Each structure stands twice: as C-alpha cells, then as structure tokens.
Amino acid sequence: MSKPHKIGLAIFGLGRAGMIHIQNAVRNPRVCLKWIVEEDLEKAIKIRNDCFLTDSVQIVKADDSMKAFQDKSVEVVIVCTPTAYHSDIILAALKEGKAVFCEKPIAIEEEVVRTCYAAARECGKLLYCALNRRYDPSMREIYTRVKSGEIGQVRSIKTTSRDHPQPSTAFLKISGGIFHDCATHDMDMICWIMGEAPSTIVCQAHSFIPEISALNDVDQVGIMMKFPSGAIAQIDLNRNAYYGYDQRLEVFGSKGMLQTVNQYPTSVSINNERGLCNGAIQRSFPTRYKDSYILEFEHFLNVLQGFEASLDVTEEQCLLVTRLAESCEESLKSGKLINFKMD
Structure with a gap:
C-alpha cells in the first residue's frame, strides 16, 4: 500500500x-x-x-x-x-x-x-x-453528557470567560469588538449544548479600562439569553482577570448539574499556615485550550480525507453566532431586551 x-x-x-x-x-x-x-x-x-x-x-x-x-x-x-x-x-x-x-x-x-x-x-x-472550545475535552464531555439525558431537562447554563493577559491595544483596534471576538465562543457553546437558538437576549456592559473605552468598546459584559425550552443562559465576560485565564462552564438540569473548573499547569498543591493553595490557574488561551486546537484541526483533516462525513460547525451555526453578536450590540446600544429570531 x-x-x-x-x-x-x-x-x-x-x-x-x-x-x-x-x-x-x-x-x-x-x-x-x-x-x-x-x-x-x-x-x-x-x-x-x-x-x-x-x-x-x-x-x-x-x-x-x-x-x-x-x-x-x-x-x-x-x-x-x-x-x-x-x-x-x-x-x-x-x-x-x-x-x-x-x-x-x-x-x-x-x-x-x-x-x-x-x-x-x-x-x-x-x-x-x-470554534475551538467545542473541542476542549472537558466542555465536549459536558455536551455529550447533557445530550445523553444525564442531568435531565436543562434549566440554566452559565459561562465565565475572563481573558488574561489583557489583549494589546493594537489587537483590540482590529478585533471586531468584544462581542464578535469573545462572546461568540460562549454563545456558540451554549447554543450547541441547547440545540436551539434563543428567543430573547439582553446585554449590559461597561468599560473600566480607559484604553478600551477610547476604542468605543467595553471590557466587562453580562449577557442573558432565554430559550424556547425555558432555559436561561448567563454569560460573564471580562478582558483581563488579574489572577489568570478564567474559563468555567456550568449546566444545571432537573436531575443534576455538570460543570468545568479552571485548570492548573500541574496538580501540585500545598497546605501551610495560610490553608490549601493550588497555585495559579493557566495564564492564557494557548495553554488552556492547547488540546482543543489540536483536536479541531484533526477533525478538519478527517473530513478533508474522508474519515468523517461532515464538519461539526455549519454555515447556519456560524451565522447564528454572528447574528447573536449583532443583537448584543443592539441591546447594549438601546438598553432593551431583543426578541431574537433567525430568518
């Protein structure tokens, strides 16, 4: 051969x-x-x-x-x-x-x-x-276990995505803004787990960092989405967490709760007069999501070479998160809840 x-x-x-x-x-x-x-x-x-x-x-x-x-x-x-x-x-x-x-x-x-x-x-x-977070082993396991029915009817999803270190001003100028650059990850993850698009979305935000405010962008964001099934999702975004790259996901259902916690470079901990310390969490996305970048590219190659039938991320899903980012901008500007629907 x-x-x-x-x-x-x-x-x-x-x-x-x-x-x-x-x-x-x-x-x-x-x-x-x-x-x-x-x-x-x-x-x-x-x-x-x-x-x-x-x-x-x-x-x-x-x-x-x-x-x-x-x-x-x-x-x-x-x-x-x-x-x-x-x-x-x-x-x-x-x-x-x-x-x-x-x-x-x-x-x-x-x-x-x-x-x-x-x-x-x-x-x-x-x-x-x-959309690399779909391929993070922990987040994909949550997706799989939710779909298996393990926690019953999904009632609430919460994501926390706080960047570290703060992106450079040069990057922020060309990033497309926090909703297209950051929030799309969380909104895609939530819609992927839910298997549906939200019916309403509302957003509030603020800029604590002068350099970001000068770009007419924001660095602290809260997004809430309600789904036709009744589930409510909450997204907490920040451009810079002092303590490290903070990435968490929680899915609460009628039969239990699944969650991921922050990851550490090693499993070493110390007990001393100040209590238990696990050290600092991962410091940036290249280390936190290293495996997801490998796995998403393997999926792409598998489809390219015919080992898998189709790509996981569809045009419709890509358009969905684009429309959701636009709706966040609309809600922030108007101060109103947006009735969301795809054409």
Missing part, C-alpha cells in the same frame, strides 16, 4: 492562534507546512528557526500571497489574521481550489459570511469556521 501524501499548508497570520497552528503543523504527521504569510518577516523567520523548519517553508508578506495561493502543492489555507482580512483570504483561497480552515469568525457581517460559504459550495471545497 502506498504511503499517503502529506497535505500542503499555507498559514496566514502569526498572532497567538497562528503560533499555535504553526506548532501543531510541525508535530502533525499528516501535513507539511509550505508557506507562512506574515507582515512581520523578522518574526516569521525567527519562528521558522525556532521550530527547526527548513528554508523550504517560504515566507512572504500579504502583497506576495498569490505565490502561496497558486502553489499546486498547497491544499489547505489556515487563516489566523485579524478578522477584517478573513473574507479576502478565504475567497482568494477558494478561487484557487484550496480548502480553508479559518479561526472564528468568518466575518462580522452576515452577508460576507454567506458569500464565503456560497463560494465554498460553488468550488466544492471545505470552509471551516474554527
């Missing part, structure tokens, strides 16, 4: 998510990194050297990205740039017959999201919106 070929990759953008995908690509026996497209060439060269990649991994700026798009050995484009550039890269990649793995969101405008998926259907290539 002939040995399967390695899938050629081009990675666009070397932010924190891009760095994770570079590291995962190096370790993944199914893929071969061919191109890095990044404006900071010095950074890209350093990463290539640090990961012991050869000069055969070519590095170019965006102006020369057609070289990567037109490389016949590239089968997959991974998009990790700021959100504003996603759709242009996606459409260019699809036009050249490449499958696309895109860090969420596809775009912040619904019509642009629809255009990208339509282009994927037209050329018969995969377009995957990577």
